[in-house]
């Protein structure tokens with residue numbers, strides 16, 4: 001509890017507690033915890049004098065932010081029309097089987113969160129999977145295991 005407050009206070013100070021730095025502060029918090037703890041949002045609201053509902057509004061508007069804990073690595077499988085017809089659902093199914101979670105969930109060891117998206121805007125290279133911002137094109141079921149292995153070894157540096 002105290003630790004969260006002191007970390008968030010550091011981020012607030014870094015941005016001179018300026019209201020216009022709200023998104024940058026939320027980005028710092030997201031990077032630190034992989035999500036936005038409620039306690040952190042309350043502190044930001046108080047210190048910047050922005051109503052909590054507005055802070056939460058910004059936090060829920062951007063996909064980059066999460067209000068629930070996320071794993072160290074976020075795997076996103078595109079299920080937009082173009083990726084769907086090229087096998088997106090099978091890719092998702094393979095991720096779900098290998099990680100033993102459903103889309104929207106996080107593994108018990110907090111290593112992976114699995115998400116889906118409607119379209120990433122690069123339909124020609126589908127089916128597309130994105131892990132921690134790295135794009136994998138023309139993904140096949142056979143590639144899923146090696147993608148997971150790559151990130152299972154990687155620890156996120158804080």
Ligand code: FES
Pocket residue numbers: 078079080081082083084118119120121122123124126127128
């Ligand atoms: S449908 Fe997957 S990138 Fe557009």
